[in-house]
Amino acid sequence: MRNILFIFLCYFSLQIYAQEPQLASQYFSNGDYEKAASIYKVLYEKHSYNTSYLNYLIDCYHQLENFDEITAVVNKQLKSNPNQEYLYVELGYSYQLQHLQEKANLYYEKAIAGIENSPNSGYLVGKTFQDNHLLDYALLAYKKAMELNSSVNYSFQIAFIYGEKGEIENMFNTYLDLVSSSENYVSPVKNYIGQFISEDSENEHNVSLKRLLLKRLQSNPQNSWNELLSWLFMQQKEYNKALVQEKALHKRNLSDLNNIIEVGKIAFEDKAYEVSKSCFHYVLENSPNLETELISKLYLLEIDMKMNASIAIIETQFQALFNQYGKNNNTINIQAIYAEFLAFKANEPEKAISVLKEALKLPINQFQKGHLKTKLADILVFNNKFSSALIYYTQVQNDLKNHTIGQTARFKIAQTSYFKGDFDWAQSQLKVLKNSTSQLIANDALDLNLLITDNVVKDSLKIALKTYAIADLLSFQNKNQQAIDTLQIVLNNYKGHPIEDEALFKQAQLFEIINQFENAENNYLQIISINKDDILADDAHYYLAELYLNKLNNTENAKEYYQKIIFEYPSSIYLVDARKKFRKLRGDEIN
Numbered sequence: 016m017r018n019i020l021f022i023f024l025c026y027f028s029l030q031i032y033a034q035e036p037q038l039a040s041q042y043f044s045n046g047d048y049e050k051a052a053s054i055y056k057v058l059y060e061k062h063s064y065n066t067s068y069l070n071y072l073i074d075c076y077h078q079l080e081n082f083d084e085i086t087a088v089v090n091k092q093l094k095s096n097p098n099q100e101y102l103y104v105e106l107g108y109s110y111q112l113q114h115l116q117e118k119a120n121l122y123y124e125k126a127i128a129g130i131e132n133s134p135n136s137g138y139l140v141g142k143t144f145q146d147n148h149l150l151d152y153a154l155l156a157y158k159k160a161m162e163l164n165s166s167v168n169y170s171f172q173i174a175f176i177y178g179e180k181g182e183i184e185n186m187f188n189t190y191l192d193l194v195s196s197s198e199n200y201v202s203p204v205k206n207y208i209g210q211f212i213s214e215d216s217e218n219e220h221n222v223s224l225k226r227l228l229l230k231r232l233q234s235n236p237q238n239s240w241n242e243l244l245s246w247l248f249m250q251q252k253e254y255n256k257a258l259v260q261e262k263a264l265h266k267r268n269l270s271d272l273n274n275i276i277e278v279g280k281i282a283f284e285d286k287a288y289e290v291s292k293s294c295f296h297y298v299l300e301n302s303p304n305l306e307t308e309l310i311s312k313l314y315l316l317e318i319d320m321k322m323n324a325s326i327a328i329i330e331t332q333f334q335a336l337f338n339q340y341g342k343n344n345n346t347i348n349i350q351a352i353y354a355e356f357l358a359f360k361a362n363e364p365e366k367a368i369s370v371l372k373e374a375l376k377l378p379i380n381q382f383q384k385g386h387l388k389t390k391l392a393d394i395l396v397f398n399n400k401f402s403s404a405l406i407y408y409t410q411v412q413n414d415l416k417n418h419t420i421g422q423t424a425r426f427k428i429a430q431t432s433y434f435k436g437d438f439d440w441a442q443s444q445l446k447v448l449k450n451s452t453s454q455l456i457a458n459d460a461l462d463l464n465l466l467i468t469d470n471v472v473k474d475s476l477k478i479a480l481k482t483y484a485i486a487d488l489l490s491f492q493n494k495n496q497q498a499i500d501t502l503q504i505v506l507n508n509y510k511g512h513p514i515e516d517e518a519l520f521k522q523a524q525l526f527e528i529i530n531q532f533e534n535a536e537n538n539y540l541q542i543i544s545i546n547k548d549d550i551l552a553d554d555a556h557y558y559l560a561e562l563y564l565n566k567l568n569n570t571e572n573a574k575e576y577y578q579k580i581i582f583e584y585p586s587s588i589y590l591v592d593a594r595k596k597f598r599k600l601r602g603d604e605i606n
Contacts, residue, residue, distance in 0.1 A: 036054075039071065048079050051071070052075035052081075069088070073085055082110075089102045089105055089106045100125075100132075101142075103129065104149070104152075106122045123149070123152050126143075126152075127152070130159050134164040137169070138157075140156045141172060150176050153172075157172050168193075171207070173189050178210075183220055184227070187224055191204075194243070195239070201243065205243070212250055213591070215595070216251040217594070217595075217598070228240050238268065241261075241263050244257075244260045245260035245274070248260065252287075255293070258275065276295075276310060276311075279295050279311075283314060283321075288318045299312070309345065316336070329356060330361070333353050343377065355393075358398075365398075367394050368398075374387055375391075382415070382420060385415045389407070389411050389420065389424055389427065392407035401435055404431055408424045412424040412428065417452075422451045422453055422456050423456060425447065426463075434484055434485075435484075438471065442464055466517065470517070472513070482505050483521075486499075486518075489501060495528055495529050506518050515545065516545060519538045519545075520542060520551050523542075524558075527562070527566075536559065536567065540555075553584040556579050556583075557576070557577075559576050560572075577593040577600070578593075
């Protein structure tokens with residue numbers, strides 16, 4: 016019994032001991048510095064070797080302005096551990112808070128001098144200066160430590176401080192010096208520099224970085240400068256300039272073509288088709304294997320499709336690919352895109368369905384199978400076979416729940432339910448997708464969910480939304496005129512309804528597809544006149560400006576609406592592009 020009691024007491028004591036630091040930390044986080052200090056003081060006295068308790072105790076005393084206690088505890092610690100030079104910084108900072116700057120400077124200099132005797136203390140001294148926002152002294156400490164000990168490197172800390180001080184060019188140069196010393200630093204340097212640049216090539220930080228990189232490339236050519244320039248141009252969506260850098264790298268090293276393929280893919284997704292075409296032509300000319308050859312030819316074919324080459328030309332290109340490479344595992348992606356072409360471009364959905372069902376008979380993996388089934392279901396929706404489509408989507412969603420393909424299938428289930436007017440079921444699926452690992456799917460799910468939510472409040476029977484959903488389906492099925500007419504029913508019968516702006520915008524987009532540009536212009540202007548603060552207002556301004564520039568040949572009006580985005584919608588996703596185009600139309604020199 017006595018032994019059991021002893022064990023219990025020991026266990027209870029250990030529990031209390033373990034809880035003390037946790038409790039002190041909680042008090043500190045909550046700003047209850049007196050209580051935190053009382054616990055940290057006990058912990059420090061018991062464990063004077065634990066500098067963490069000491070540092071927290073000093074922080075508490077700083078917050079409480081208990082400067083005498085700081086002096087006492089620091090002097091006590093330095094007496095027993097004179098090599099802890101960083102404590103001179105804390106002592107100096109205590110005097111600075113008391114407006115005794117000269118005295119503070121003496122202790123700061125003492126901390127710096129301590130690095131001479133013990134270069135290994137440089138990091139702690141520098142970090143303590145940095146933590147107390149004494150940035151100039153922190154720079155001095157880190158630099159001195161590096162001078163005295165060539166094996167240490169505090170360049171990341173130094174660069175970070177320059178960033179805090181707003182000395183961006185010094186920060187860039189420090190990071191670039193790191194890259195100059197080793198190409199292994201390229202990736203982390205991109206991450207840090209990426210916080211200071213934007214999509215805007217005219218942004219002062221972008222301009223500064225470009226100038227520094229070009230200067231280094233001219234004075235000391237090395238692959239890293241081309242790589243960083245390419246990366247910068249990609250951030251700025253200047254894909255043609257990125258391609259120039261990647262070509263230089265490839266010609267210099269005859270490395271793999273993956274970076275050029277990546278530039279081509281991103282340019283394709285961003286509708287920069289001419290640059291994308293240049294990328295894949297270059298890859299084809301230098302292709303080392305069948306895989307990259309197939310990727311390139313498929314993208315070039317897709318570019319022709321996007322640029323509205325005739326159906327006969329596209330069909331001939333597909334058949335040439337199948338004649339050369341066959342219909343097998345290697346050409347699964349080509350077969351899937353061919354089926355989409357047959358359904359959505361050539362209006363031969365039955366033939367498309369047959370192509371996909373034949374492809375599914377091949378010995379393929381579950382991801383390829385999921386991809387093909389999703390495409391098959393899309394074409395079934397195109398063909399108004401909703402029940403069959405939902406069966407395929409559900410199979411994919413169940414088989415690949417945690418994969419992007421499975422999450423895409425779940426979104427398609429929601430979208431198909433929306434097309435059918437089953438909004439409750441659609442929203443139940445969309446809510447699951449708000450945390451999707453794919454940002455694109457999560458965004459699409461959010462947009463559709465908002466569309467439903469925003470337009471059922473004033474319409475208990477949901478008639479307006481059901482009519483809009485029918486128009487959306489007709490648009491998906493490329494029945495553009497029918498979709499326009501259906502949207503006109505919404506606009507005629509539901510003026511002032513929340514769905515009005517959505518219907519006007521959707522109709523405007525369809526008018527553009529069928530080349531009725533004046534009608535599209537009228538719709539965009541109506542959206543702006545209804546409410547210039549509407550969620551679609553900046554979209555309407557941007558698309559109207561694009562319409563004036565590219566279709567209606569009215570550069571003055573284009574310039575006017577780009578300018579409105581700049582000044583009236585500064586948080587718009589179109590801001591950077593609008594600014595570039597406005598400056599170009601105004602006659603500014605664009606680098």
